[in-house]
Amino acid sequence: MPESQDKLLKAYNTMRAALKSAWHEAGQKALPTLKQALDAAEQKVSDLDELSREEIQRLSEYLKRDLQEAGEALADNSKKLAEWLEFDTELVESRLSEWVAQVANPTIVELERLREQARLGEWHTGEITGPGILTCQGCGEQLHFDQPGHIPPCPRCHATVFSKEY
Structure with a gap:
Protein backbone atom coordinates (compact mmCIF):
# COMPACT_ATOMS: atom_id res chain seq x y z
CA MET A 1 0.00 0.00 0.00
CA PRO A 2 1.46 3.40 -0.94
CA GLU A 3 2.54 5.56 2.00
CA SER A 4 -0.09 8.26 1.30
CA GLN A 5 -2.90 5.68 1.35
CA ASP A 6 -1.49 4.18 4.54
CA LYS A 7 -1.53 7.65 6.18
CA LEU A 8 -5.16 8.16 5.15
CA LEU A 9 -6.19 4.77 6.52
CA LYS A 10 -4.38 5.42 9.82
CA ALA A 11 -6.04 8.84 10.08
CA TYR A 12 -9.49 7.30 9.39
CA ASN A 13 -8.89 4.82 12.20
CA THR A 14 -7.74 7.65 14.50
CA MET A 15 -10.90 9.66 13.75
CA ARG A 16 -13.08 6.59 14.30
CA ALA A 17 -11.36 5.84 17.62
CA ALA A 18 -11.72 9.47 18.73
CA LEU A 19 -15.43 9.38 17.93
CA LYS A 20 -15.84 6.14 19.86
CA SER A 21 -13.89 7.60 22.77
CA ALA A 22 -16.00 10.78 22.85
CA TRP A 23 -19.20 8.74 23.09
CA HIS A 24 -17.74 6.39 25.68
CA GLU A 25 -16.31 9.17 27.87
CA ALA A 26 -19.62 11.00 27.92
CA GLY A 27 -20.99 8.25 30.17
CA GLN A 28 -23.95 9.53 32.17
CA LYS A 29 -23.51 13.07 30.89
CA ALA A 30 -25.30 14.27 27.82
CA LEU A 31 -23.60 12.69 24.84
CA PRO A 32 -22.01 15.04 22.33
CA THR A 33 -23.89 15.67 19.15
CA LEU A 34 -22.61 13.92 16.07
CA LYS A 35 -21.13 17.16 14.76
CA GLN A 36 -19.28 17.91 18.01
CA ALA A 37 -17.84 14.40 18.13
CA LEU A 38 -16.76 14.54 14.49
CA ASP A 39 -15.22 18.00 14.98
CA ALA A 40 -13.21 16.63 17.91
CA ALA A 41 -12.10 13.64 15.83
CA GLU A 42 -11.04 15.94 12.97
CA GLN A 43 -9.08 18.12 15.40
CA LYS A 44 -7.28 15.07 16.81
CA VAL A 45 -6.12 14.07 13.32
CA SER A 46 -5.29 17.68 12.45
CA ASP A 47 -3.06 17.93 15.53
CA LEU A 48 -0.90 15.13 14.13
CA ASP A 49 0.13 17.47 11.24
CA GLU A 50 0.33 14.55 8.79
CA LEU A 51 -2.57 15.41 6.48
CA SER A 52 -3.81 18.46 4.64
CA ARG A 53 -7.11 20.08 5.63
CA GLU A 54 -8.62 18.73 2.39
CA GLU A 55 -7.56 15.16 3.22
CA ILE A 56 -9.03 15.48 6.72
CA GLN A 57 -12.30 16.82 5.29
CA ARG A 58 -12.46 13.94 2.80
CA LEU A 59 -11.89 11.40 5.60
CA SER A 60 -14.54 13.12 7.68
CA GLU A 61 -17.02 12.77 4.82
CA TYR A 62 -16.18 9.06 4.50
CA LEU A 63 -16.72 8.60 8.24
CA LYS A 64 -19.98 10.60 8.18
CA ARG A 65 -21.23 8.46 5.31
CA ASP A 66 -20.33 5.26 7.17
CA LEU A 67 -22.04 6.57 10.31
CA GLN A 68 -25.11 7.50 8.26
CA GLU A 69 -25.35 3.99 6.87
CA ALA A 70 -24.62 2.45 10.28
CA GLY A 71 -27.34 4.64 11.80
CA GLU A 72 -29.82 3.36 9.24
CA ALA A 73 -28.74 -0.17 10.03
CA LEU A 74 -29.47 0.60 13.70
CA ALA A 75 -33.16 0.62 12.89
CA ASP A 76 -32.78 -2.96 11.66
CA ASN A 77 -30.27 -4.31 14.12
CA SER A 78 -28.61 -2.38 16.98
CA LYS A 79 -26.13 -5.18 17.63
CA LYS A 80 -24.51 -4.68 14.22
CA LEU A 81 -23.90 -1.01 15.01
CA ALA A 82 -22.35 -2.04 18.32
CA GLU A 83 -20.03 -4.42 16.51
CA TRP A 84 -19.10 -1.74 13.97
CA LEU A 85 -18.19 0.71 16.70
CA GLU A 86 -16.63 -2.11 18.76
CA PHE A 87 -18.52 -1.04 21.86
CA ASP A 88 -19.27 -3.49 24.60
CA THR A 89 -22.74 -4.79 23.71
CA GLU A 90 -23.98 -4.53 27.28
CA LEU A 91 -22.95 -0.88 27.40
CA VAL A 92 -24.85 -0.18 24.20
CA GLU A 93 -27.96 -2.02 25.38
CA SER A 94 -27.98 -0.35 28.79
CA ARG A 95 -27.51 3.14 27.38
CA LEU A 96 -29.43 2.84 24.13
CA SER A 97 -32.73 4.22 25.41
CA GLU A 98 -30.96 6.97 27.35
CA TRP A 99 -28.90 7.84 24.30
CA VAL A 100 -31.92 7.90 22.00
CA ALA A 101 -33.79 10.20 24.38
CA GLN A 102 -30.82 12.56 24.73
CA VAL A 103 -29.67 12.80 21.14
CA ALA A 104 -32.52 11.61 18.95
CA ASN A 105 -33.59 15.01 17.72
CA PRO A 106 -30.08 16.43 17.05
CA THR A 107 -28.95 13.14 15.54
CA ILE A 108 -31.99 12.86 13.28
CA VAL A 109 -31.48 16.43 12.10
CA GLU A 110 -27.77 15.82 11.52
CA LEU A 111 -28.37 12.54 9.69
CA GLU A 112 -30.97 14.21 7.49
CA ARG A 113 -28.45 16.93 6.66
CA LEU A 114 -25.87 14.27 5.83
CA ARG A 115 -28.41 12.44 3.69
CA GLU A 116 -28.93 15.62 1.68
CA GLN A 117 -25.19 16.16 1.21
CA ALA A 118 -23.84 12.66 0.75
CA ARG A 119 -23.95 10.40 -2.28
CA LEU A 120 -26.18 8.03 -0.38
CA GLY A 121 -25.64 4.41 -1.02
CA GLU A 122 -22.56 4.79 -3.21
CA TRP A 123 -19.01 3.86 -2.31
Whole structure:
Protein backbone atom coordinates (compact mmCIF):
# COMPACT_ATOMS: atom_id res chain seq x y z
CA MET A 1 0.00 0.00 0.00
CA PRO A 2 1.46 3.40 -0.94
CA GLU A 3 2.54 5.56 2.00
CA SER A 4 -0.09 8.26 1.30
CA GLN A 5 -2.90 5.68 1.35
CA ASP A 6 -1.49 4.18 4.54
CA LYS A 7 -1.53 7.65 6.18
CA LEU A 8 -5.16 8.16 5.15
CA LEU A 9 -6.19 4.77 6.52
CA LYS A 10 -4.38 5.42 9.82
CA ALA A 11 -6.04 8.84 10.08
CA TYR A 12 -9.49 7.30 9.39
CA ASN A 13 -8.89 4.82 12.20
CA THR A 14 -7.74 7.65 14.50
CA MET A 15 -10.90 9.66 13.75
CA ARG A 16 -13.08 6.59 14.30
CA ALA A 17 -11.36 5.84 17.62
CA ALA A 18 -11.72 9.47 18.73
CA LEU A 19 -15.43 9.38 17.93
CA LYS A 20 -15.84 6.14 19.86
CA SER A 21 -13.89 7.60 22.77
CA ALA A 22 -16.00 10.78 22.85
CA TRP A 23 -19.20 8.74 23.09
CA HIS A 24 -17.74 6.39 25.68
CA GLU A 25 -16.31 9.17 27.87
CA ALA A 26 -19.62 11.00 27.92
CA GLY A 27 -20.99 8.25 30.17
CA GLN A 28 -23.95 9.53 32.17
CA LYS A 29 -23.51 13.07 30.89
CA ALA A 30 -25.30 14.27 27.82
CA LEU A 31 -23.60 12.69 24.84
CA PRO A 32 -22.01 15.04 22.33
CA THR A 33 -23.89 15.67 19.15
CA LEU A 34 -22.61 13.92 16.07
CA LYS A 35 -21.13 17.16 14.76
CA GLN A 36 -19.28 17.91 18.01
CA ALA A 37 -17.84 14.40 18.13
CA LEU A 38 -16.76 14.54 14.49
CA ASP A 39 -15.22 18.00 14.98
CA ALA A 40 -13.21 16.63 17.91
CA ALA A 41 -12.10 13.64 15.83
CA GLU A 42 -11.04 15.94 12.97
CA GLN A 43 -9.08 18.12 15.40
CA LYS A 44 -7.28 15.07 16.81
CA VAL A 45 -6.12 14.07 13.32
CA SER A 46 -5.29 17.68 12.45
CA ASP A 47 -3.06 17.93 15.53
CA LEU A 48 -0.90 15.13 14.13
CA ASP A 49 0.13 17.47 11.24
CA GLU A 50 0.33 14.55 8.79
CA LEU A 51 -2.57 15.41 6.48
CA SER A 52 -3.81 18.46 4.64
CA ARG A 53 -7.11 20.08 5.63
CA GLU A 54 -8.62 18.73 2.39
CA GLU A 55 -7.56 15.16 3.22
CA ILE A 56 -9.03 15.48 6.72
CA GLN A 57 -12.30 16.82 5.29
CA ARG A 58 -12.46 13.94 2.80
CA LEU A 59 -11.89 11.40 5.60
CA SER A 60 -14.54 13.12 7.68
CA GLU A 61 -17.02 12.77 4.82
CA TYR A 62 -16.18 9.06 4.50
CA LEU A 63 -16.72 8.60 8.24
CA LYS A 64 -19.98 10.60 8.18
CA ARG A 65 -21.23 8.46 5.31
CA ASP A 66 -20.33 5.26 7.17
CA LEU A 67 -22.04 6.57 10.31
CA GLN A 68 -25.11 7.50 8.26
CA GLU A 69 -25.35 3.99 6.87
CA ALA A 70 -24.62 2.45 10.28
CA GLY A 71 -27.34 4.64 11.80
CA GLU A 72 -29.82 3.36 9.24
CA ALA A 73 -28.74 -0.17 10.03
CA LEU A 74 -29.47 0.60 13.70
CA ALA A 75 -33.16 0.62 12.89
CA ASP A 76 -32.78 -2.96 11.66
CA ASN A 77 -30.27 -4.31 14.12
CA SER A 78 -28.61 -2.38 16.98
CA LYS A 79 -26.13 -5.18 17.63
CA LYS A 80 -24.51 -4.68 14.22
CA LEU A 81 -23.90 -1.01 15.01
CA ALA A 82 -22.35 -2.04 18.32
CA GLU A 83 -20.03 -4.42 16.51
CA TRP A 84 -19.10 -1.74 13.97
CA LEU A 85 -18.19 0.71 16.70
CA GLU A 86 -16.63 -2.11 18.76
CA PHE A 87 -18.52 -1.04 21.86
CA ASP A 88 -19.27 -3.49 24.60
CA THR A 89 -22.74 -4.79 23.71
CA GLU A 90 -23.98 -4.53 27.28
CA LEU A 91 -22.95 -0.88 27.40
CA VAL A 92 -24.85 -0.18 24.20
CA GLU A 93 -27.96 -2.02 25.38
CA SER A 94 -27.98 -0.35 28.79
CA ARG A 95 -27.51 3.14 27.38
CA LEU A 96 -29.43 2.84 24.13
CA SER A 97 -32.73 4.22 25.41
CA GLU A 98 -30.96 6.97 27.35
CA TRP A 99 -28.90 7.84 24.30
CA VAL A 100 -31.92 7.90 22.00
CA ALA A 101 -33.79 10.20 24.38
CA GLN A 102 -30.82 12.56 24.73
CA VAL A 103 -29.67 12.80 21.14
CA ALA A 104 -32.52 11.61 18.95
CA ASN A 105 -33.59 15.01 17.72
CA PRO A 106 -30.08 16.43 17.05
CA THR A 107 -28.95 13.14 15.54
CA ILE A 108 -31.99 12.86 13.28
CA VAL A 109 -31.48 16.43 12.10
CA GLU A 110 -27.77 15.82 11.52
CA LEU A 111 -28.37 12.54 9.69
CA GLU A 112 -30.97 14.21 7.49
CA ARG A 113 -28.45 16.93 6.66
CA LEU A 114 -25.87 14.27 5.83
CA ARG A 115 -28.41 12.44 3.69
CA GLU A 116 -28.93 15.62 1.68
CA GLN A 117 -25.19 16.16 1.21
CA ALA A 118 -23.84 12.66 0.75
CA ARG A 119 -23.95 10.40 -2.28
CA LEU A 120 -26.18 8.03 -0.38
CA GLY A 121 -25.64 4.41 -1.02
CA GLU A 122 -22.56 4.79 -3.21
CA TRP A 123 -19.01 3.86 -2.31
CA HIS A 124 -16.26 4.30 -4.90
CA THR A 125 -12.89 2.70 -5.58
CA GLY A 126 -10.13 4.65 -3.84
CA GLU A 127 -12.32 5.79 -0.94
CA ILE A 128 -11.99 4.46 2.61
CA THR A 129 -14.81 2.45 4.13
CA GLY A 130 -15.46 1.03 7.56
CA PRO A 131 -16.41 -2.59 8.29
CA GLY A 132 -19.24 -4.06 6.27
CA ILE A 133 -20.02 -5.69 2.94
CA LEU A 134 -19.70 -3.75 -0.31
CA THR A 135 -21.69 -5.08 -3.26
CA CYS A 136 -20.50 -4.24 -6.77
CA GLN A 137 -23.16 -2.34 -8.71
CA GLY A 138 -21.83 -3.87 -11.94
CA CYS A 139 -21.90 -7.60 -11.22
CA GLY A 140 -23.04 -8.19 -7.62
CA GLU A 141 -19.65 -9.39 -6.34
CA GLN A 142 -19.34 -8.85 -2.58
CA LEU A 143 -16.25 -7.44 -0.87
CA HIS A 144 -16.07 -8.11 2.88
CA PHE A 145 -14.34 -5.57 5.12
CA ASP A 146 -13.61 -6.68 8.70
CA GLN A 147 -11.82 -3.40 9.38
CA PRO A 148 -11.49 -0.02 7.66
CA GLY A 149 -9.71 -0.14 4.33
CA HIS A 150 -9.33 1.35 0.87
CA ILE A 151 -11.94 0.24 -1.65
CA PRO A 152 -10.37 -1.59 -4.60
CA PRO A 153 -11.96 -2.06 -8.03
CA CYS A 154 -14.27 -5.06 -8.24
CA PRO A 155 -12.09 -8.17 -8.60
CA ARG A 156 -14.62 -9.74 -10.97
CA CYS A 157 -15.63 -6.94 -13.38
CA HIS A 158 -13.34 -4.03 -12.37
CA ALA A 159 -16.30 -1.71 -11.74
CA THR A 160 -15.75 1.09 -9.23
CA VAL A 161 -19.19 1.74 -7.66
CA PHE A 162 -20.55 -0.26 -4.71
CA SER A 163 -23.47 -0.29 -2.25
CA LYS A 164 -22.98 -1.23 1.40
CA GLU A 165 -24.68 -3.43 3.98
CA TYR A 166 -23.80 -4.39 7.52
